[in-house]
């Protein structure tokens with residue numbers, strides 16, 4: 001199994017929360033997805049160690065958990081930046097030039113989509129439609145939605161999060 | 163726990179005041195300020211705006227005379243945040259939080275609407291027309307969206323004031339399950355999730371053996387088509403209509419558990435659904451022994467996790483079961499063996515939103531609108547190169563021209579309409595030649611396109627059809643679940659060929675190869691994803707073959723999109739030698755003397771376009 005290069009730094013508090021979450025759902029039909037979603041909220045990602053806790057406490061085999069984690073785009077096995085940037089590449093945004101926005105973000109931060117800056121501050125990803133198509137092209141930075149932007153706006157927006 | 167009479171009382175008490183927003187003529191007891199709190203407008207700070215209004219009301223001691231109501235999407239996302247004030251039906255557009263003060267002072271207190279802020283439609287002739295006279299306002303028929311943008315989705319009483327939960331009451335007390343199914347069949351309602359399967363028939367298939375076996379009712383709120391937001395808007399604006407319809411479905415087939423599978427990327431919709439479910443349980447319109455009739459029905463939410471294939475019915479059910487969302491072969495159909503191996507029906511959000519009114523008003527009320535084979539209305543999410551981006555609902559059979567030109571306000575910046583993309587990654591495009599085609603299920607499939615779930619992206623002359631085909635195929639390649647070879651590998655090969663063509667390295671044989679592969683993938687894939695993945699390519703080759711040929715033979719992208727085929731040149735006559743472009747060029751590809759004409763070294767040029775974007779003299783062209 002692929003283990004992330006970043007050392008796992010889960011706290012006892014996080015683990016207690018996870019166990020509580022597991023106990024809440026354990027035994028229900030189809031409980032794995034809600035548990036994984038909750039676990040990702042707690043840790044920000046789903047490294048081997050977290051999957052193992054889930055497996056040990058639910059009795060669901062590791063290979064099944066790993067299979068599910070890697071199937072869905074929402075789950076990630078490596079940590080994201082403190083500030084997550086997500087550029088919408090849904091159709092409405094794409095035809096309004098969001099590919100150029102993504103390129104600009106990559107250029108400004110010097111990393112590619114799917115990567116995290118060395119200091120762990122920013123990570124970039126693309127997504128498919130956040131439902132704000134009326135504002136296309138759309139980019140989300142640290143949970144804040146920026147709409148109707150041009151590549152020229154990008155450096156200014158990112159500067160706010162440095 | 164409320165009785166049917168309690169609901170009627172709530173409606174009698176509140177109804178007239180809510181009806182004011184729907185053209186009712188009761189004397190208004192208060193001023194109502196409706197602020198859109200859908201995803202689009204929330205992104206533009208409508209929450210701060212509402213907070214400002216609330217503060218103003220409090221400071222003026224008028225909290226009991228003015229009600230500030232958050233609503234779901236009102237439709238015109240392009241002009242958001244949108245505010246509507248009743249009485250008077252006064253619409254304001256692009257309302258920033260600091261505009262609250264003037265609206266408060268002059269309109270709410272002073273009684274005169276702020277004319278500068280009023281919503282208006284910019285027409286191509288340059289003259290603005292008041293919103294109330296626009297086609298956007300007048301030409302829509304809102305059935306599925308009847309409450310969206312007009313009621314507070316977080317307040318069950320407002321839904322009840324709009325006849326909410328009367329349909330389930332009627333079904334439970336006046337109709338047998340078979341009668342409910344018969345009404346659905348007679349109404350002619352077809353699934354709005356894309357395939358257009360008759361809803362009543364689907365329910366009929368799952369209706370056998372009621373009471374003896376566990377069954378499930380599911381709602382598909384995965385809304386996978388990127389750029390479509392009909393279902394999200396309904397969930398955000400009128401979640402109770404979906405909940406009520408699911409219980410009607412439960413009664414009809416004999417199920418007592420429902421699941422809503424909703425995209426995790428829709429946090430506001432999830433929030434509103436959770437609130438609505440909680441309120442419905444408190445009122446006893448969901449849960450055990452509904453209205454004392456002995457009918458039990460409850461609903462759980464399940465969040466998707468970002469896999470397009472999970473919109474496919476068998477994959478969706480596998481995902482709810484907690485597995486990788488891979489489709490199964492059908493048969494067995496879900497009506498026989500679905501979720502947890504039990505008979506299951508799955509309908510789309512918009513399909514459900516139509517149902518309570520059909521039960522209340524009858525099949526004939528519904529099936530008199532629309533076309534011969536497609537009844538009722540369809541909600542479209544207008545996006546792309548169109549003025550009124552947003553959500554519209556029109557009768558089935560409305561022409562594309564009417565939707566784009568009249569309701570959608572046409573293509574911006576004086577550009578020409580080129581095509582409309584519908585059906586997302588499974589669909590095709592409707593070119594300008596078919597601008598007057600009445601849009602219904604059959605007409606669209608007859609030209610190799612599809613109704614899809616309702617995403618309608620308008621493309622103009624600056625969009626390259628090869629690039630659009632490549633965009634959608636890129637999407638399916640990354641979303642294919644990989645279970646079967648034609649889809650997993652075939653789509654990848656098609657994408658590679660498209661990439662070759664867009665780089666000017668394609669040959670005419672490649673076009674034939676694309677068509678051949680497409681045929682093979684469509685015939686041999688297991689699920690709808692693979693079976694429809696080639697459609698965007700086939701449709702663009704069919705309608706825009708010239709454009710493909712220009713890429714292949716002339717190594718030219720007519721729309722000027724495909725980067726590898728672009729070249730930037732400086733018009734020596736117009737260049738003033740300001741040196742700006744040379745300084746801006748990240749590749750150092752531009753040279754020239756101060757005040758002398760500059761030139762671009764095409765070998766070095768990386769085609770970023772910075773020079774052209776910034777030239778003050780319009781001296782740089784791309785070809």
Ligand SMILES: Cc1cc2nc3c(=O)[nH]c(=O)nc-3n(C[C@H](O)[C@H](O)[C@H](O)COP(=O)(O)O)c2cc1C
Nearest residue numbers: 353354355382385386473474475509510513690691
């Ligand atoms: C790959 C794929 C993706 C789909 N995505 C959706 C979706 O996002 N929403 C939806 O309602 N139906 C989607 N469908 C259609 C569903 O499988 C199903 O037909 C539909 O939800 C049934 O509801 P309806 O009869 O009310 O339309 C998709 C189908 C396929 C093959």
Ligand code: SF4
Nearest residue numbers: 643645646649689692
């Ligand atoms: S057609 Fe594609 S998405 Fe569907 S089962 Fe096969 S590989 Fe998976």
Ligand code: FES
Nearest residue numbers: 088090093130133
């Ligand atoms: S396509 Fe970007 S928000 Fe919908």
